[in-house]
Amino acid sequence: MQNEILDTQTLYLLAESAMKQYEPQYQGTLKLLCQSENATFVIYTSHSKYALRIHRPNYHSKENINSELLWLEALNNEGISVPEPIANQNNEYVLTLCCAPNIERHAVLFHWVQGDMPTTDVDPQAFKQLGSITAQLHQHSKMWKRPEQFNRIVWNHETMIGSEGHWGNWASVNSLTATDKMVIQETVSQIGHQLNQLDKSPQYYGLIHADLRLTNLLLKNNQVGVIDFDDCGLSWFMHDLAAALSFNEHLPNAPEWVDQWLNGYEKNAHISQLEYALIPSFIMQRRIQMLAWTGSHAYTEMTKSLGNEWVNETIRLCKQYLKSDNAMPLGAA
Incomplete structure (x- = not known):
C-alpha cells in the first residue's frame, strides 16, 4: 500500500511536529497545498515561504530519499534551479515522524522554487x-x-x-x-x-x-x-x-x-x-x-x-x- 491513509487532521499534526524541529526562521503558518501521493504543505513566514513534503508510506526508504537529495545538491551546484532541502536543528535533512506506535512518515523541508506552472493549454x-x-x-x-x-x-x-x-x-x-x-x-x-x-x-x-x-x-x-x-x-x-x-x-x-x-x-x-x-x-x-x-x-x-x-x-x-x-x-x- 503506497497511498496515504491518514486524515487531514493527522497530517497537520505531523506537519506541526516536523516544523518544530527546524530553526525559528523556518516556522510559521502551515497550509496543506496538495495531497496526491505525498502531502505537501506550505509554511508561510514573515519573510518567505517553504515547502514541507510528507512522504507517502511504503514507497521510499530514508536511504532512497537521501539519495534524491544528493542529486538535488549536485544539480544546484551546477546552477540548475531545483528544490534545495533544509536541515533541521540536528542537521538532518530527512525527518522520521511518528504519529502512532506503528505509523511513521518521512518528511523533508525545501526552499520554495519561484515560478509559474505551464499547462497543456499554453503555446507548444x-x-x-x-x-x-x-x-x-x-x-x-x-x-x-x-x-x-x-x-x-x-x-x-x-x-x-x-x-x-x-x-x-x-x-x-x-x-x-x-x-x-x-x-x-x-x-x-x-x-x-x-x-x-x-x-x-x-x-x-x-x-x-x-x-x-x-x-x-x-x-x-x-x-x-x-x-x-x-x-x-x-x-x-x-x-x-x-x-x-x-x-x-x-x-x-x-x-x-x-x-x-x-x-x-x-x-x-x-x-x-x-x-x-x-x-x-x-x-x-x-x-x-x-x-x-x-x-x-x-x-x-x-x-x-x-x-x-x-x-x-x-x-x-x-x-x-x-x-x-x-x-x-x-x-x-
Whole structure:
C-alpha cells in the first residue's frame, strides 16, 4: 500500500511536529497545498515561504530519499534551479515522524522554487523548454559520479507495466473488457520486444527525473525551475519524453508537443537513431503505466475525472501502436 491513509487532521499534526524541529526562521503558518501521493504543505513566514513534503508510506526508504537529495545538491551546484532541502536543528535533512506506535512518515523541508506552472493549454513552445531542461538533467546525470551509498528506484519494463509494477497492475482497471486486456497484453509484449534493443549503457540509461511533466516545471522570466524529484530513479533517458505527455497522449496537439520537446532537447544533447526509433514504445509504455496508476488510484479525483473515455482512448492508442511497425501512439482519432 503506497497511498496515504491518514486524515487531514493527522497530517497537520505531523506537519506541526516536523516544523518544530527546524530553526525559528523556518516556522510559521502551515497550509496543506496538495495531497496526491505525498502531502505537501506550505509554511508561510514573515519573510518567505517553504515547502514541507510528507512522504507517502511504503514507497521510499530514508536511504532512497537521501539519495534524491544528493542529486538535488549536485544539480544546484551546477546552477540548475531545483528544490534545495533544509536541515533541521540536528542537521538532518530527512525527518522520521511518528504519529502512532506503528505509523511513521518521512518528511523533508525545501526552499520554495519561484515560478509559474505551464499547462497543456499554453503555446507548444513550453514543451521546447521542457525538452531543453530535460537534456540538461540528462547531461548532468551522465557526467555525475553517484556516491557509493546512492540508491534509487528502478524504472524498467517490468516495474512500470508488469503485474507487480511500482504503480500497480493495469489489469486491475475495472472497466477493461476481456478483449481490451488481450489488446493491452499484446501491446505490452511488443513494447518489451522493442525495448530489448536498448542496453543499459550510459548512452541510453541512467538517473532520470521520471515524471518531468509541465506540472513539474516552473517558469520565471528566462529561468526554468524543475520540481518534484520524488520519482527520480534509474531508467532509459527517453522515458522522460514519454513522461512529459502523461495522460495526454490522445490529445490533438500531442504530435506537436513531441516535436517541440525533441527540438528543445537537441539544443543541449543528442538523441541516437535507435532511441528515436523506440520513442513510440516509450510513449506507449508510459500510457499503460498511467493506466496501472488509475487502477491503484481508482478512488482519486484525478482518476474519476479521466472517466472511461480515457481508458477507451488508451485501447485505441494500443491498436494504433500495433497496426503498423511501431507506429506513434499519439493524437486524436
